[in-house]
Amino acid sequence: MLCTTTAARQFQVGDHFGWRVPDPTDTEFYTHWAERNRFQVGDSLVFEYENDSVLSVEKLDYFHCDTSNPITAFDNGKSILNLDNPGAFYFISGTAHHCSKGQKLLVEVMSPQHHSVPVPESSPPALLPPQGISPSPVSPSPEAFSPVPSSSYDSTDEDSASVMLSSSAVMAPFVTFLVVLLLAF
Numbered sequence: 001m002l003c004t005t006t007a008a009r010q011f012q013v014g015d016h017f018g019w020r021v022p023d024p025t026d027t028e029f030y031t032h033w034a035e036r037n038r039f040q041v042g043d044s045l046v047f048e049y050e051n052d053s054v055l056s057v058e059k060l061d062y063f064h065c066d067t068s069n070p071i072t073a074f075d076n077g078k079s080i081l082n083l084d085n086p087g088a089f090y091f092i093s094g095t096a097h098h099c100s101k102g103q104k105l106l107v108e109v110m111s112p113q114h115h116s117v118p119v120p121e122s123s124p125p126a127l128l129p130p131q132g133i134s135p136s137p138v139s140p141s142p143e144a145f146s147p148v149p150s151s152s153y154d155s156t157d158e159d160s161a162s163v164m165l166s167s168s169a170v171m172a173p174f175v176t177f178l179v180v181l182l183l184a185f
Helices: 029-036 057-062 157-185
Strands: 010-012 042-049 054-057 073-074 078-082 086-094 104-109
Touching: 029 104, 054 078, 057 073, 057 086, 073 078
Parallel strands: 010 042
Antiparallel strands: 042 078, 054 073, 054 086, 086 104
16 A cells, blocks of 8 residues: 655735635635635645634535634734635635625635545446337447458558557447437437
8 A cells, every 4th residue: 555645835815816815806716726726634824814713613604705703713914724624615804895895715625645646537337228118229330340342451550450449349330329318219
């Protein structure tokens, strides 16, 4: 089993922009900032601001910009919050009307087991036709298996024939699926 350790990172919220009300034409500024980053357990967020605050809140409070019941509140100008478990973290400004103007942040923290290597999807389950209906057989077109004339045979023709046969093999289940789907309706 291969284990890798990733060093914890500090993320400056909003990069050089910091934590403040975004431009009215870019109210999704913090959403886009969060989408550009990958947060893992152990990382931390650094909020830098002036005459403002940072509230860690529940999901509903985030969506309603409700500052009345924060989980934690900070107003010291530079707040560092540790992302200590996987899942969603919700932050809003504690200053009136700032949240509704876009000063809010949703961070998704990946679990420690999460790998950036994509896992191949399993093949979809076989679909059975509805009871009482049997799918009609579908024959591939004669061109898909046409022989290569011996006088013009070379390795390029062999590769082309191989690709044609591979394509036919891939298409057969798809065609069967479509026939079953059409018969179901």
